[in-house]
Amino acid sequence: MEARTAHALIRFGLGPRPADPRPADPRAWLAGQLDGPDPALALAGHGGVDGLIAIREERAQAGQDVKVRDRRRPMREIFQADTAANIEHLISTETPFRERLVWFWANHFTVSVRKRTCMGLVNAQIREAIRPHVTRRFADMLRAVMRHPAMLNYLDNDGSFGPDSPAGMRTKRGLNENLARECLELHTVTPASGYTQTDVTAFARVITGWSTNADAPAPGFMFRANAHQPGSKTVMGRSFPAGEQGGLDALEFLAAHPATTRHLAFKLARHFIADIPPPDAVARIESALISSKGDLKAAALAILDDPKAWQPLTKLRSPFDYTVAVVRALDLPPTNRPDIPGIMAALGQPIHNCPGPNGWPDTAADWAGPEAMMRRLDWSYAVSGRVPGQSPLSVADTSLGPLLPAATRSEIARAGSQREAMTLLLASPEFQRR
Amino acid sequence: MSILTLPRATSGAVTMTRRAALLGLAGAMTFGRSRVALATPATEQRLVVVLLRGALDGLSAVQPYGDPALAGLRGDLAMPEPGKEGGLLDLGGFFGLHPSLSGMANLYKSGDLAIAHAIAGHYRDRSHFAAQDFLESGADHRLSSGWLNRVAALLPARPGKAPGVETALAVGNTVGLMLRGSAPVGAWLPQSFGKPDAGLYQALARLHATDPVTGIAVSEGLKERGFTAGVLNGSEPQQDRFSFPSLAAAVGKLLASADGPRIAAMEMFGWDTHNAQLARLPGVLTQLDRGITALRENTGASWSRTAVLVLTEFGRTAAINGTKGTDHGTGTVAFLAGGAVAGGRVITDWPGLGTGKLFENRDLMPTADLRSFIKGVLAAHYRFDGARLAGIFPDSADARPTSGLLRT
Numbered sequence: 001m002e003a004r005t006a007h008a009l010i011r012f013g014l015g016p017r018p019a020d021p022r023p024a025d026p027r028a029w030l031a032g033q034l035d036g037p038d039p040a041l042a043l044a045g046h047g048g049v050d051g052l053i054a055i056r057e058e059r060a061q062a063g064q065d066v067k068v069r070d071r072r073r074p075m076r077e078i079f080q081a082d083t084a085a086n087i088e089h090l091i092s093t094e095t096p097f098r099e100r101l102v103w104f105w106a107n108h109f110t111v112s113v114r115k116r117t118c119m120g121l122v123n124a125q126i127r128e129a130i131r132p133h134v135t136r137r138f139a140d141m142l143r144a145v146m147r148h149p150a151m152l153n154y155l156d157n158d159g160s161f162g163p164d165s166p167a168g169m170r171t172k173r174g175l176n177e178n179l180a181r182e183c184l185e186l187h188t189v190t191p192a193s194g195y196t197q198t199d200v201t202a203f204a205r206v207i208t209g210w211s212t213n214a215d216a217p218a219p220g221f222m223f224r225a226n227a228h229q230p231g232s233k234t235v236m237g238r239s240f241p242a243g244e245q246g247g248l249d250a251l252e253f254l255a256a257h258p259a260t261t262r263h264l265a266f267k268l269a270r271h272f273i274a275d276i277p278p279p280d281a282v283a284r285i286e287s288a289l290i291s292s293k294g295d296l297k298a299a300a301l302a303i304l305d306d307p308k309a310w311q312p313l314t315k316l317r318s319p320f321d322y323t324v325a326v327v328r329a330l331d332l333p334p335t336n337r338p339d340i341p342g343i344m345a346a347l348g349q350p351i352h353n354c355p356g357p358n359g360w361p362d363t364a365a366d367w368a369g370p371e372a373m374m375r376r377l378d379w380s381y382a383v384s385g386r387v388p389g390q391s392p393l394s395v396a397d398t399s400l401g402p403l404l405p406a407a408t409r410s411e412i413a414r415a416g417s418q419r420e421a422m423t424l425l426l427a428s429p430e431f432q433r434r
Numbered sequence: 435m436s437i438l439t440l441p442r443a444t445s446g447a448v449t450m451t452r453r454a455a456l457l458g459l460a461g462a463m464t465f466g467r468s469r470v471a472l473a474t475p476a477t478e479q480r481l482v483v484v485l486l487r488g489a490l491d492g493l494s495a496v497q498p499y500g501d502p503a504l505a506g507l508r509g510d511l512a513m514p515e516p517g518k519e520g521g522l523l524d525l526g527g528f529f530g531l532h533p534s535l536s537g538m539a540n541l542y543k544s545g546d547l548a549i550a551h552a553i554a555g556h557y558r559d560r561s562h563f564a565a566q567d568f569l570e571s572g573a574d575h576r577l578s579s580g581w582l583n584r585v586a587a588l589l590p591a592r593p594g595k596a597p598g599v600e601t602a603l604a605v606g607n608t609v610g611l612m613l614r615g616s617a618p619v620g621a622w623l624p625q626s627f628g629k630p631d632a633g634l635y636q637a638l639a640r641l642h643a644t645d646p647v648t649g650i651a652v653s654e655g656l657k658e659r660g661f662t663a664g665v666l667n668g669s670e671p672q673q674d675r676f677s678f679p680s681l682a683a684a685v686g687k688l689l690a691s692a693d694g695p696r697i698a699a700m701e702m703f704g705w706d707t708h709n710a711q712l713a714r715l716p717g718v719l720t721q722l723d724r725g726i727t728a729l730r731e732n733t734g735a736s737w738s739r740t741a742v743l744v745l746t747e748f749g750r751t752a753a754i755n756g757t758k759g760t761d762h763g764t765g766t767v768a769f770l771a772g773g774a775v776a777g778g779r780v781i782t783d784w785p786g787l788g789t790g791k792l793f794e795n796r797d798l799m800p801t802a803d804l805r806s807f808i809k810g811v812l813a814a815h816y817r818f819d820g821a822r823l824a825g826i827f828p829d830s831a832d833a834r835p836t837s838g839l840l841r842t
Contacts, residue, residue, distance in 0.1 A: 316647055316648075364647045365647075368647050368648055368651045369651060370650075370651045370652070370654035370655030370657075370658055371655055371658065372651070373642075373648055373651040373652050373655050374652070374655035374656070374658075374659060377630065377635070377638050377652070377655075378629055378630065381629065381630045381634070388610060388611060389611070391563070392563075407641075408641055411637055411640065411641055414706075414708070415562070415634075415637070415706070416487060416488030416489070416562055416633075416703065416704070416705060416706025417487040417488055417562055417563075417566065417703055417706075418562075418563050418566070419487075419703070420488075420630075420634050420637075420703060420706075421563070423630060423634060423638070424634075424637055424638065424641065427638050427641070428641050428642075429641060429642050429645040429647075429648050429649075432648060
């Protein structure tokens, strides 16, 4: 395997599997993954409609005299099934670069099951709002997320009422700023743009009525005009009309804002290139976004075209990436896999269970604590016990190839047993990198 | 099942799947760094095989202190003679057991432990991986099944059960190669994290030492776990390392029970003492010693029908190396413990350590074949005839069973 190929498979992919093709032209292989629709969309999965029905069902049971142990748990069932399917796709995908982008954007638009009602919705957001737009316009992804039942539920906008709307006045319910604030702070312009509390409140008013029709036969997004704050609003110096269109306009404005573009370029460069992203790499991605009017495929290609993205691997794999990379490197069949969500949790990154809407951190310092590293070493040893027949040196060749230094290789070759040798490979500093 | 009253391990819980228990105790359990796989045929004979992965230094475990060439080769690694402070446990004037093996010395005295010395497998490969594969396959090339599985396949099925049914538990393949094969054998995989030992942690710390990000984290993490520099280099004992004895005690209880397993394969890691051997070996030897003692104590009356084979893939260099350790070698020891054993003796055709006596001028010369030793046990224990033994160890006609190993 050529070093540049190994680099592509690790930095931009999910780590090589033994039988993966070794593309002779890594850049073309990566770029090719961005063509056409996401293959994962052809797989079975639940939609937001199912998650909303599950919430309804669980609430109905709670109101009935059903013993706790006899209750159905449709939200959890959906969560487990969809999470397992997403993990299976991470392990078996032929388009790992695209998958990396999917999870980057899923983390950018974090929804967490720490709010329990999101269990049946979180994977649906990836399926319905992230995957269709990963190689298309950021503005479309932003709009799809902001109208998805998962995000509306997670950040409470489904319960936000215009104080002066008919429903607000009747029920004496008012504004919930949560989604509006996080959209400005995390998803789009960031505080660097200089917005004020007045802008947050005004934007929250703009998107009042963006909710779900949870009781409908096929529930989903619904603009509740009677909960919408009347009148036009001014956000960051721009006026938006009353009604659903005001929110759509505001999102177009925010998506195209220079501060948003800068923010996205910075995060992409930090994720794919370096913890402290080189300013010229950020600038390259930023200008690709500007000239393409917010096209995320153009941004992804700009990353590939940056020479700094091809310098030696320095990024530390997150627990999520590390777990997936190990399972892929060992080519563990479904009958011999660890409890992957359990391992991710034990290593510090429980899937879909981020503490806050700001998503998982993306620098080595966040993941390389002493106990965190010890857990990786210990799990390396545990998982190495699963593969008694595999040759550690051959896994070293297929998973790292030329990126494995001679010193590490000789330490592996010297180990007293296959299990210890495999542990040394999987726990090595090089295997921690992407 | 009443017999599943397992002792609590000092670290981590003793775990066995309910399914494994329901399937007639065919299963495997893990305690810390050691593992066991079990098979449950209808026989009253008990057989335990302990594989020491990493190559035990036979010249340290059973030191030929009477050999005049020993001191010159071994330097600091030579233990004091019997009777001196920290000295060897005498085995009759020429050999002495390592002082960490006091429980096994007692078994030797009571006639329950035999030792084969200057013994080796039939291969001459000094690669751990290849040698372990050959030893477990029982052939001079890699087979997909192990010799112990072929033993299990030859034993009668439980009454009223189709052959192998009670022994089947397909939950992944953590069973070592020795027990893998057509006879269904339980395997069980722990969800809890096993923990590396000091030697492996030390190697991991070495890999990370110069890493700007992970280096400090790993060294701090090891300290927080109680792995001081002294523990890592072997000069201080590692606390809480008695997982093998706990596992052996549980295995002993299972073997003792009326409907329990009759074959158990266990493994221990940590024998690859390339450096600081004097400090590193006592820890693992103590574990082995306590484990064998625990088997004796927990098998109860069935001890009299028990044979415990302790094997390692090869020995280590006769001479000490430059880092106060030993490198991969050839001839070593094998232990045979149990109430069924005609013990109290060291079985060897001692080749000597003097000039010209060493194999390839570096290793203890093997004068006995491990296959003969194992075949001798199987022939006496199960009354296997030559044809069956030939099926268990293909192409081993030249390795005739050692006679007189058991009291039968």
